[in-house]
Amino acid sequence: MANSDITPNNPPYPAFRATNKESFAYDTTVRRWPIIIDSAIVDIQKTIDEVEKSDEKKAKEGTLIIQALEDLKKELAADAPLRPIKDNHSDTDKWNTHLQTWFSNCTWFNGTWLFNECYIYRRIYEIFNLSTHWQKYDCFERQKINTFRGSHAAVFDLATKMPGLIDPANASSLEKLELIYHELIQVCLWGNATDLSLLTNMSKEDIQRLQAVEKDRLAERRQYILADDTQKVWEALKRKPSGVNRVDFVLDNAGFEVFVDMIFADWLLQVGLADKIVFHCKEMPWFVSDVMPKDMPLMFQCCLDEDFFAEENKTEADRRALMIMVKRWQQYVQDGVLECRSHDFWTYGLSYWYMKSEAPDLFEDMKKAKLVLYKGDLNYRKLVFDCDFPVTTPFKEAIGPAMANDFTHIVTLRTNKADPVVGLTDETKRDIESRATRQEWRFSGKYAVVEFN
Template identity: 35%
Template sequence: MSSSDIFAPNNPPFKSLVAAKDGSNFTYTSLHERVPHILTDVINDFYAAVQNCTSEGTEAAAAEGKQLTSELSKLKHEMVTDKQLAPLEDDGTGDIAVWNNWLETYFSGITWYNAPFIVWEPYMYRRIATIFQRSQHWSSYDFFANKKESTFKASMVAVAKLCGRVDALTKETVNDLENRTKLHLAFVEMLQASLWGNQTDLSMFPDLSNEALEEMQARISSGENNSKIAANDTDKIWKIVSQLKDGRIDIVLDNAGFELLQDVLLAHWLVAVGVAKKVVFHPKRIPWYVSDVTNDDFHWLVNVIRDPSLVGATGLSASDEAALKSLGAKWTALLADGTWELKDELFWTGPYGYRYLPTEGKDAWEELVKADVVIFKGDLNYRKLVYDLEWPVSTPFVDALGPIASDPHAPAIVALRTSKCDTIVGIEPTRAEELFALRKDWMYSGQYGVIQLSPGRWNDRI
């Protein structure tokens, strides 16, 4: 198929990822074990929050909380007993009609175990959000906030070391901008740091420690992780980025916490060296998956870097703390003067794959085409970019993207993804054979990554 081909969500050119009847694939494992466990954690954490509503004046919140807990339990029961995906109830966010029309048009009457992975999983997270959004007392409750924030709080020593490393690298690069080799090498390190930051996905790896994060950063700096990049278009991306002066880079965000920090540090570097005059971050408007970035998560991170005492950070030296505060102040200024901007279009938590952006996500697409380069972070963004199918792994990345690659106004699209699901494209056949020989689960182990490019309107300049 070519990059201009269009297909209906329920009639793709290759088989959708569906839970195997014999329980042999990652989709089945996710639906049968991993995701119900996540939902159980949501229920337990929320139940604890409700139990804490004991002070005067919170009786109504506690009573409503018990009802919401019951609704969450009902959702879990429907999932594990393979009921039909029910229409979503309107929560006032503005996208429920789109969701329900999509369900009725393409997947009417489908059950959890018969629905494609890319259908039932986003549906579950959107339905969780509706349960809270429709409430009177809990509409602003982020049911994943504790996980996101506690993991980051526990890794402040690693955070300080990473920030110190990038701050030094940035100053060194800025002081020698004529040295294109040094600039190139710094870009490679920053891009790979953003890639491997995607390993800190709380839905897959919930117990990351300071030591694990420091080891990950050491592997990035040493180049040890290069052998685990299954497809690497870094040099082609650099050919575009190196032509930019005061350009615009957009980043469609994935995980909060340590991964977001890596993305923010990349943006910091791009602005400091003059590649970008503007960076637009695209977070989620509602809590999404386990650790996806919301507006609140973004501002929380900047505030914590500016003032580590907000999380009671311990183990930091005086110089570490001063360096963090300096970076946090710079980032606050970049947000204040509009150099950095957040845009949380509803499309990112909608039902459609990204090939439908020009028709179903016009507001988001109109923003993206203003950018020179758009970086899509993480596994779900990748799956929505290529559509979650049993693609032949050698399918060109550009072809799998569909119309957003062939649109004459298309920006360069970069995918930075550590693979946590068994769909992938753009892998040379011999490379795929090597990886399958190393480990059968390489596509969903979270240990291998891709850096892939669709050049868009830059095609003739690389």
């Protein structure tokens, strides 16, 4: 397909749409989204019950928000047309331009899965944004916090290991740094498994297994990385740029995943592989568990609260290791060494093929980084246009000409939890298709890719 024929509603290969009843897009539309809306309703009702005696106006408005969410579920079930966004947020005009230009005749089922899934979270945000007393409310915050609380074993394990990882004796040897890097990049990769928008089929034991950080577990999981460019990423990471030695993370999930991202970022700073870290996060509540700017100080606060993690076996040394590490993180923020930024572009319904045209300021700024790590499933879907590329399509081709040619330093760390996968060799394709179902190796989070442009 010629580049001139490609649009957000007409990707290089067929887009995933809920009109295919055998697809994950269909399952998402008819099952997962209503469950997510229901969980938001339960959360709002809890808050109404907490404030109704002290804030009658907020409680009354909360019941209207619940009704609006119920109406949204009815729209979904009726396969209604996608209507314009009605609030006055900074991204409203962009959203409505995208709707009118490319998705004017689309419904909840026949629009692309990528655009529609972003659109539903934008519609949820609209409901709160049009209110008086609930504008800054995050209806997913309780879920984020509770899931992070359940990660206590891995949190303390990593905190107690950190002093050894940043030992100055290691920094003097590239060989030692490389060994630690290979361990940390895997921890950073598998930390992505905790995605609250996709946990409707996962047990507590499944989550804990995916969060395991012991070396033997990590070695065992390496066989599940279907495309592995970790060595190429190391070669790029150890190079000293002529300008600012900056590494960017395009974040995914709050809680344990961003905790692990902080571990990796902290190590990069301590051993001199980066002088500056920029975290890119979402402007609004997004895909249930995605990081917002307020989630970073909230995570620090949780870690410093001695009563937050109900782990009976934690010792005073464990608590102290966590406290020292997190206070160092807070100092990074205070000193400007770590920045957490948000941009409207991250919550558009478009592929990252359109970053250069739709967000040129963001595009030009991110080019300054030595390395840009895109975390998680949604970022991967947006990088590769969320379409049915042949799985052997090179990663560089799938991310589009602007990203491939101007960003020669993109890496994606992604556990597979949706249809699109690219960058496999013919041999890997034959092997995985012979021993695993499509659902297992594309959707379950059991397999992963680390791909580098």
